[in-house]
Amino acid sequence: AQSVSQHNHHVILSEAASLELGCNYSYGGTVNLFWYVQYPGQHLQLLLKYFSGDPLVKGIKGFEAEFIKSKFSFNLRKPSVQWSDTAEYFCAVNPNFGNEKLTFGTGTRLTIIP
Amino acid sequence: DAGITQSPRHKVTETGTPVTLRCHQTENHRYMYWYRQDPGHGLRLIHYSYGVKDTDKGEVSDGYSVSRSKTEDFLLTLESATSSQTSVYFCAISGPDRDRMNTEAFFGQGTRLTVV
Numbered sequence: 001a002q003s004v005s006q007h008n009h010h011v012i013l014s015e016a017a018s019l020e021l022g023c024n025y026s027y028g029g030t031v032n033l034f035w036y037v038q039y040p041g042q043h044l045q046l047l048l049k050y051f052s053g054d055p056l057v058k059g060i061k062g063f064e065a066e067f068i069k070s071k072f073s074f075n076l077r078k079p080s081v082q083w084s085d086t087a088e089y090f091c092a093v094n095p096n097f098g099n100e101k102l103t104f105g106t107g108t109r110l111t112i113i114p
Numbered sequence: 115d116a117g118i119t120q121s122p123r124h125k126v127t128e129t130g131t132p133v134t135l136r137c138h139q140t141e142n143h144r145y146m147y148w149y150r151q152d153p154g155h156g157l158r159l160i161h162y163s164y165g166v167k168d169t170d171k172g173e174v175s176d177g178y179s180v181s182r183s184k185t186e187d188f189l190l191t192l193e194s195a196t197s198s199q200t201s202v203y204f205c206a207i208s209g210p211d212r213d214r215m216n217t218e219a220f221f222g223q224g225t226r227l228t229v230v
Contacts, residue, residue, distance in 0.1 A: 006156075034218055043204060044157075044221040090156060092219075094208075101147060101172065102208065102219050106156035 002027035002093050006105035013081055014113050021076040021108050023065075023091030030096040033074040035065055036104075038088045047089070050074065051096075061085070086112045117141050120205050120222035127229055133192040135225050137205030139185075145208045146188040147219065148172075148180065150201040157204065163188055195229045202226050 005024045013019060025031065035047040048059025055067040065076045074091060091105040117140030127133050137146060145164055149157040149172075159172030161180040169180050177199060179191045192199055203225045209217030 009154075032218075036221075043223050044206075046218050046220075049218050101145070101159055101162045101170075102206070103159070104149075104157040106154070 002031070002095070002103050004091050004093050004103055004105035006089075006091055006108050008108045009106070010109045010111070012111045012113065015083055016080050019076070019078040019081050019085075019110070021089055021091075021110070023074045023076065023105060025072050025074065025091075025093045027072075027093060027095065031093050032096055033065075033067060034092040034102075035059065035063070035074075035076050036090045036092060038090065038107075040087070044090065047076070081110075081112050083112045083114050086110060118205060118207055118220055118222045120203075120225050122225060123223065124226045125228070127195050127227070129196060129229055130194050133195050133227065135190045135203055135205075135227070137188045137190070137207075137222060139188075139207045141207060141220070142185060143207040143209060143220075144185075145219075146182065147206040147208075148178075148188065148190045149204045149206065150174065150199075151204060151224075152201050160190065160203075192227075195227075197229050200227060200229045 003026045007022050033050040036044040037047045038044045050057045050067045058064045063078050067074050088107045088109050090107045094102045119138045121136045147162040148160040158174045160178050163169045163182040181189045205222040206219040208219040
């Protein structure tokens with residue numbers, strides 16, 4: 001079964017700082033990778049996804065993530081964060097095919113200080 | 115937003131009583147999931163379904179059962195609610211697409227359940 005690790009539990013940054021949130025997964029086969037965002041009091045929304053092709057994927061609101069297969073990583077980045085990026089961020093993985101479920105990391109709470 | 119509705123949105127119940135949460139989708143997606151979200155634990159999968167009457171356990175299935183009698187509805191039942199089941203419950207749906215590849219999940223608004 002697959003698993004996902006997010007090592008940063010709570011990150012605090014000032015506005016305009018650069019952001020990188022780590023995500024590592026374990027699975028032997030081909031996977032799809034996702035980052036979801038949850039703003040306070042809301043449900044999860046898809047930020048970006050990787051299925052195949054260019055390992056650098058761009059999502060909404062200026063976020064991007066890079067898939068490094070050799071490191072089993074899919075880190076999320078943003079060059080300059082805003083106060084409105086304050087949220088919880090979840091990395092997730094599911095196999096490319098089959099009946100497997102989507103597995104989430106434990107999440108990273110991001111707090112942006114104005 | 116994808117057509118996915120959870121009901122009820124909020125519920126307070128007493129220990130020992132049965133509770134059923136409903137997830138309804140209008141997207142005809144194959145997979146449906148129930149997660150619970152608790153501080154420090156992220157989202158943990160309770161049960162999921164990969165088709166009508168096809169369900170499987172997730173990592174925290176004890177104390178929960180599910181049923182899927184038709185594509186659009188996935189019910190989560192707490193047979194005898196306990197305080198440890200106080201949580202926010204999210205339903206999610208996903209593909210696969212025409213090429214039978216798994217796709218991203220779309221989430222409902224969540225149900226806040228309090229067991230007193």
